[in-house]
Amino acid sequence: MEMFIQATVNGIIAAGLYALVAYGLLIVLGIMNVVNFAHGEFVMIGAYFSYWAFIATGVDPLLLALPVALVMFLFGVAIYKFSVGPVLREPSINQLVLTFGISLTLQNVALLLWNADLRSINVPYADLSFRIGFVDIGVFRVAAFLLACLSIGILQFTTHYTRFGKAMQAVSQNKVASSLVGINVNSVHLMTFGAAAATAGVAGVVVSVLMYTFPTVGGHLVLKAFAIVILGGLGSIHGTIIASLVLALSESYVGTYVPHGSGWAEGVSFLLIIAVLIMRPQGMFGVRDHD
Amino acid sequence: MTSNAAPLTAAAAGIVAISALAALPFLLDAYMLHWAVAVLKFVVLTLAWDILARTGQVSFGHAAFFGLGAYIAVLAASAFGLDQILSMLVAGVVAAGLATCLSALFFRVRGIYFAILTLAFAEVLKVCATMLTDITGGAMGLSARPLFGGDAIKGYFFILGLALVTIIGMGLLSRTRYHFGILAMRGSPDVAAAFGIPVVAIRTIAYSVSAGLTGVVGGFYAFYTTYINPESAFEVAISVAPVIMSIFGGLYSIAGGIIGAVTLTLIQEYLRTTFEYGSLIVYGLLLIVSILFMPKGVWGLIAGLWSRRSSKCRDADR
Numbered sequence: 001m002e003m004f005i006q007a008t009v010n011g012i013i014a015a016g017l018y019a020l021v022a023y024g025l026l027i028v029l030g031i032m033n034v035v036n037f038a039h040g041e042f043v044m045i046g047a048y049f050s051y052w053a054f055i056a057t058g059v060d061p062l063l064l065a066l067p068v069a070l071v072m073f074l075f076g077v078a079i080y081k082f083s084v085g086p087v088l089r090e091p092s093i094n095q096l097v098l099t100f101g102i103s104l105t106l107q108n109v110a111l112l113l114w115n116a117d118l119r120s121i122n123v124p125y126a127d128l129s130f131r132i133g134f135v136d137i138g139v140f141r142v143a144a145f146l147l148a149c150l151s152i153g154i155l156q157f158t159t160h161y162t163r164f165g166k167a168m169q170a171v172s173q174n175k176v177a178s179s180l181v182g183i184n185v186n187s188v189h190l191m192t193f194g195a196a197a198a199t200a201g202v203a204g205v206v207v208s209v210l211m212y213t214f215p216t217v218g219g220h221l222v223l224k225a226f227a228i229v230i231l232g233g234l235g236s237i238h239g240t241i242i243a244s245l246v247l248a249l250s251e252s253y254v255g256t257y258v259p260h261g262s263g264w265a266e267g268v269s270f271l272l273i274i275a276v277l278i279m280r281p282q283g284m285f286g287v288r289d290h291d
Numbered sequence: 292m293t294s295n296a297a298p299l300t301a302a303a304a305g306i307v308a309i310s311a312l313a314a315l316p317f318l319l320d321a322y323m324l325h326w327a328v329a330v331l332k333f334v335v336l337t338l339a340w341d342i343l344a345r346t347g348q349v350s351f352g353h354a355a356f357f358g359l360g361a362y363i364a365v366l367a368a369s370a371f372g373l374d375q376i377l378s379m380l381v382a383g384v385v386a387a388g389l390a391t392c393l394s395a396l397f398f399r400v401r402g403i404y405f406a407i408l409t410l411a412f413a414e415v416l417k418v419c420a421t422m423l424t425d426i427t428g429g430a431m432g433l434s435a436r437p438l439f440g441g442d443a444i445k446g447y448f449f450i451l452g453l454a455l456v457t458i459i460g461m462g463l464l465s466r467t468r469y470h471f472g473i474l475a476m477r478g479s480p481d482v483a484a485a486f487g488i489p490v491v492a493i494r495t496i497a498y499s500v501s502a503g504l505t506g507v508v509g510g511f512y513a514f515y516t517t518y519i520n521p522e523s524a525f526e527v528a529i530s531v532a533p534v535i536m537s538i539f540g541g542l543y544s545i546a547g548g549i550i551g552a553v554t555l556t557l558i559q560e561y562l563r564t565t566f567e568y569g570s571l572i573v574y575g576l577l578l579i580v581s582i583l584f585m586p587k588g589v590w591g592l593i594a595g596l597w598s599r600r601s602s603k604c605r606d607a608d609r
Contacts, residue, residue: 035403087582093349094582096403097538100351101578104531108571223414226407260422267418273411277404278396 002134003256011252012245013141016148017210019244020203021221022228023152023237024196027159030234031172031192033092034084037099039225040218041106042197046072046204047213048114054121054208061121062147065205069198076197080190088189103219110215118212144209151202155195156237168192227269231276247272312451316444324443326560328515331450332508333532333552337540338457339504340533341548346497347477348401351530352409355416356386356502358524360509362420362427365435365519375438376449379510386506387499394495401480410530417525432520435513446515453511457504461545469493477543528571535574539581541590550589 021043028036049068050061083102087094128139159165170178171188179185207217228247232239247269255265316324340353360382367378397408420427427433439445464470475483476490484490513519532555540551555574562569585592 035407083579083583090582090586092403093406094586096349096406097534097578098582100531100534101575101582103575104578105572105575108568108575112568112572223411227411230404230407263422264418267415267422270411270414270418274408274415277400277408 005133005135007252007256008249009135009137011249013145013210014252015241015244015248016145017203017206018221018224018228018248019241020148020151020199020206022225022232022240022244023155024199024203025222025225026229026232026234026240027155027168027192028196029229031168032084032088032189034088034095035092035099035226036084036193036196037096037222038079038102038106039099039196039200040220040222041103041110042072042076042200042218043204043207043221044110044213044215044218045075045106046201047208047217048110048204049201050205050208051119051121051213054123060123061205061209062143065147065151065202068201068205072201072204073194073198076194076200077190079197080193084193085186085189103222107215107219114215116214116216118214119208120212121208141210144206147202148206151199152237152241155199158195164188164191223273224269227272227276230273309455313448316447321443324447326557328443328447328450329560330553330556331447331454332512333536333556334454334549335450335457335504335508336529337533337536337548337552338454338461338545339501339508341537341543342461342504343497343501344537345473345477345543346494347480348398348405348494348498349534350409350501351406351534352411352413353502353505353533354525354527354529355409355413356390356505357509357512357529358413358416358420358519358521359389360386360506361513361519361524362433363506364510365433365513366426368435368514369433375436375514379507379514382510383503383507386509387503390499390502391495394498398491398494398498413525413527413530417521420521420525427521430520430522432518432523433513434518437517438511438514446511450508450511453504453507458545458549473497528574531574535578535581537588538586539577539588541588541594544590547588547590554589 021039024042025036025039028034028039046068049071050064053059053064053068054061079102083098084095087098123140129136130139131137157165159168167178167183167188168191170181170183171185175185178188203221207213207221211217224247228240228243231246232241232243250272251265251268254268255262258264315327319327336353336357340350343350360379363385364375364378364382367373367381368375373381393412397405397412400408421430423429424431439449472483472488472493475486475488476493480490480494509524513524516523536551536555537548538551539555540549541547555577558573559570562573581588587595
């Protein structure tokens, strides 16, 4: 029982991170119809920013989330301006290959510059934890989880209750009609890509705290985020959150209960991708328009 | 007159090229011969990948068939005592068979979703290869006896033969009416099906042939390097390389595939020893540059210049 609760808590904390990464992928896919393979590398760069900033200043990495998000926003805008933006009208496979190229470049430049070492952050209160029933929960991990939830909340609020968010929704539904009513579609794309990169930056901060920072960390995460987006379907944050919980909890249970589980747990997300795409291509929740 | 001369010139060029390729292993030292084998290996992988791409489906997971072929070949040779050439063929047949079964499931989605599906499938096989330690040796991997007793020249001729079979097969295909069926499918599978083109059959066969060739190359790789493990056999770079080589050289064309495979393999082999991670960085940058500035690849540029020149000549004649 104790093991079960511990596995559940770990799963929920991981789900927060997964949902945040998946959200960034989701808004770019939903609004621009681009699968951004480089999203994982944005997360990785965010994690390194957080790590180096912590080493240099000693400031709590969770407080660094805002500056990291700002830097990553600008980074995302630059990537959009010079690469993704110009090919938006081309076949979707070109954009996939392009973002794959960006991902490959960033990942290997990171390996070259910072080598494959696992780096971790040790804050003074890392050992602090509280007990609920039989399980110990680290304060730091909960704080990271709350940061992820807060970011998702802010994004949710922005897309639903602001003028710009309404413009984003309009563009995701119909680009031509949006431009006819005076929405600058190009700037919506630009801001969306920047915002996605900013969330990746925050996710990077969470990664640097919850896990280790290393050059291929984003590659692992982005495939899980794909699984979540595919499972949750486009256009519904509820789907994304439920899918994140499904993936994170099943990984956690497989890791806990199956012999040699941590090895098999890696495969859970891929099996989910395959099963969902084959059986229910529109996702479990919400509808996907034809590709 | 010119219309009769063109095939003759092509045939002469082909004969010269083949005799040069046949003489090559006797002119090169062992190290350069290894480069030649690597180049031919990627020529086959790239063209095999392109067979599927021609039907409009882009795979990001051909490492699945490569790795499967590598493991099947090694296991067939060690557990059942099969001859090495036969083991490689068995590997190809198993990979093709798997692709035939998968096509019923995988072709339910298109475009980016198909790409992600294939990527995920390759990763699942990698996890299986790592975890099924009784059969695959787990992360420790398997070792194989060297190909043809370590005779590099025989190895070269085997992969050269495979490359020629692939090139000639694809060349002959482009003279049949199926070539036009495939062209139509790529534009719109639904419209092609409405015109009576056997879309499902063509796609299934293309996927199986593509996977089968990749499986044979996987088996070749296993014997050639004498050691495989899940990381090397199901390496993402194996899935990515044919995509990059095709796009850089020029999609949907034999010449483009060869140009891409030769250029990028030489760059990769050079950088492997001189600049760590360099080859993957170059891969990434070339992908970006190709998509942004020359989406039809090097061959597209050459063909474009060629047709502009010949149309100028025609204008001058008038």
